Amino acid sequence: MNLLPPLSAIPRDVAAAADYPPHARVRLDDNAWAYISSGAADELTWQDNAAAFDRLRLQSRVLADVRGGHTRLELFGQTFAHPILLAPVAYQKLAHPDGELATAQAADALDAGMVVSTLASCRIEHIARQTRAPLWFQLYPQPDRAFTMDLVRRAEAAGYQALVVTVDAPIAGVRNREQRAGFHLPAGIGAVNLQGMPATPSAPLAPGESAVFDRLMTHAPTWNDIEALRSATRLPLILKGILSVQDARRALEAGADGIVVSNHGGRTLDTLASAIDALPPIADAVGDRLVVLMDGGIRRGTDVLKALALGARAVMIGRAWLYGLAAAGPLGVAHVIRLLRDELEIAMALTGCRTLADISRDLLAPAPRRD
Numbered sequence: 001m002n003l004l005p006p007l008s009a010i011p012r013d014v015a016a017a018a019d020y021p022p023h024a025r026v027r028l029d030d031n032a033w034a035y036i037s038s039g040a041a042d043e044l045t046w047q048d049n050a051a052a053f054d055r056l057r058l059q060s061r062v063l064a065d066v067r068g069g070h071t072r073l074e075l076f077g078q079t080f081a082h083p084i085l086l087a088p089v090a091y092q093k094l095a096h097p098d099g100e101l102a103t104a105q106a107a108d109a110l111d112a113g114m115v116v117s118t119l120a121s122c123r124i125e126h127i128a129r130q131t132r133a134p135l136w137f138q139l140y141p142q143p144d145r146a147f148t149m150d151l152v153r154r155a156e157a158a159g160y161q162a163l164v165v166t167v168d169a170p171i172a173g174v175r176n177r178e179q180r181a182g183f184h185l186p187a188g189i190g191a192v193n194l195q196g197m198p199a200t201p202s203a204p205l206a207p208g209e210s211a212v213f214d215r216l217m218t219h220a221p222t223w224n225d226i227e228a229l230r231s232a233t234r235l236p237l238i239l240k241g242i243l244s245v246q247d248a249r250r251a252l253e254a255g256a257d258g259i260v261v262s263n264h265g266g267r268t269l270d271t272l273a274s275a276i277d278a279l280p281p282i283a284d285a286v287g288d289r290l291v292v293l294m295d296g297g298i299r300r301g302t303d304v305l306k307a308l309a310l311g312a313r314a315v316m317i318g319r320a321w322l323y324g325l326a327a328a329g330p331l332g333v334a335h336v337i338r339l340l341r342d343e344l345e346i347a348m349a350l351t352g353c354r355t356l357a358d359i360s361r362d363l364l365a366p367a368p369r370r371d
């Protein structure tokens with residue numbers, strides 16, 4: 001007997017995005033759970049992404065007239081109803097049988113920008129037909145650069161409106177939780193958009209050779225690839241996975257239009273700084289010349305407000321909606337976006353912000369004295 005509610009129903013006890021993970025857990029097998037709900041190594045950066053938001057305190061502003069307020073914004077000439085975008089997540093069929101098609105339906109219903117992964121488990125053209133919401137394509141440059149350009153052309157032709165090149169994961173992090181669970185892609189789930197990619201021949205490692213430096217990293221992209229992509233596409237170019245002022249400045253020199261301050265949700269190098277702690281100096285250094293976005297650890301509308309106050313123009317969320325997808329399908333994703341958006345609007349009203357332009361660093365209370 002199946003005691004779980006149908007996958008299209010929102011569980012009755014869910015009032016916040018953070019209520020979804022237990023509902024997702026009971027829907028998923030150990031294999032999918034190990035991929036979806038884990039970080040690299042000891043998961044310190046993953047935990048710190050959320051903990052660093054929790055350490056920040058807001059400053060209220062009373063009696064402000066916020067009538068007629070809204071959360072609209074423009075990024076790269078595109079209009080967004082609110083600043084909450086769906087981060088790229090690989091292999092969404094691990095979470096729900098309809099995978100990215102389900103997520104795209106929710107993005108459509110809630111006017112949320114959606115970033116589709118190179119490692120999507122549905123074809124990018126098919127996903128594009130599911131939604132009228134702004135769509136961006138996340139690119140993992142592939143060893144065969146001509147194949148990579150074919151992917152970019154496919155994304156352009158399908159109507160994707162920006163290219164998000166992920167630069168912080170040329171190799172996978174040390175995913176101990178996946179290793180312990182023996183994670184593998186089940187039959188029928190794979191990177192369908194990479195079908196037909198020429199295989200890269202690779203000889204067995206000779207004694208003294210390194211699997212990292214002599215194999216995996218030999219095809220990894222460099223700044224030269226970013227410059228080449230810049231001249232090859234007219235789409236806005238966004239680099240995802242920037243954590244230092246130095247790299248942010250380099251992104252600008254290479255011709256990027258935007259960056260995502262991100263540590264990949266703590267899934268690449270463990271013990272990196274939390275994304276929200278990394279954001280302010282980067283926004284100060286390049287925020288007037290690059291569109292600065294951030295992701296990592298967002299579970300509340302107040303987190304969105306804090307990120308915007310510290311210099312992000314918009315945020316992306318990853319696991320928060322992914323748990324909703326696993327627990328309740330497209331309705332779960334839509335519900336998470338709705339919850340975060342409502343919480344953001346409440347937080348704006350209570351801090352005297354009528355529009356996103358009113359959000360500034362003054363909204364953060366000074367750190368309490370501990371002596």
Ligand SMILES: Cc1cc2nc3c(=O)[nH]c(=O)nc-3n(C[C@H](O)[C@H](O)[C@H](O)COP(=O)(O)O)c2cc1C
Binds near residue numbers: 036049119297318
């Ligand atoms: C299961 C999973 C798969 C992911 N796949 C990708 C991917 O294909 N490309 C990418 O750039 N980032 C990927 N990410 C990282 C997210 O885009 C995002 O940076 C991260 O999830 C943000 O942190 P949050 O989950 O705390 O919101 C993935 C994250 C998760 C949880």
Ligand SMILES: CCCCC(=O)C(=O)O
Binds near residue numbers: 169171267
């Ligand atoms: C090398 C990383 C592949 C997919 C991904 O981005 C993730 O699982 O976080």
